[in-house]
Amino acid sequence: xxxxxxxxxxxxxxxxxxxxxxxxxxxxxxxxxxxxxxxxxxxxxxxxxxxxxxxxxxxxxxxxxxxxxxxxxxxxxxxxxxxxxxxxxxxxxxxxxxxxxxxxxxxxxxxxxxxxxxxxxxxxxxxxx
Numbered sequence: 001x002x003x004x005x006x007x008x009x010x011x012x013x014x015x016x017x018x019x020x021x022x023x024x025x026x027x028x029x030x031x032x033x034x035x036x037x038x039x040x041x042x043x044x045x046x047x048x049x050x051x052x053x054x055x056x057x058x059x060x061x062x063x064x065x066x067x068x069x070x071x072x073x074x075x076x077x078x079x080x081x082x083x084x085x086x087x088x089x090x091x092x093x094x095x096x097x098x099x100x101x102x103x104x105x106x107x108x109x110x111x112x113x114x115x116x117x118x119x120x121x122x123x124x125x126x127x128x129x
Contacts, residue, residue, distance in 0.1 A: 002114065
């Protein structure tokens with residue numbers, strides 16, 4: 001079971017946004033070639049369902065998910081030593097959380113994503129042994 005853990009007193013949304021807006025190393029400006037004909041050059045933009053999701057979209061989803069966790073596929077865990085902990089559904093939420101983790105956005109916001117087989121939330125490795 002995967003778990004999302006808030007490790008600070010509250011999320012650092014501005015830091016997370018800064019990381020989300022920064023281009024990953026080795027990646028050129030995205031969507032630069034997607035200028036529509038109305039703007040004078042290039043091919044029309046691909047429909048939204050064909051483009052990969054932007055990491056900033058996932059960050060917006062995370063903010064909304066913390067406000068309404070059940071509606072966004074997160075089950076709050078009450079009795080943990082963590083500041084906040086949620087169990088994501090195995091469908092959409094886990095994929096979004098993995099993308100946020102892989103880009104460093106979760107860490108920048110003050111979250112950890114524990115995947116199955118990792119240490120338990122709120123338990124130090126010394127205590128888990």
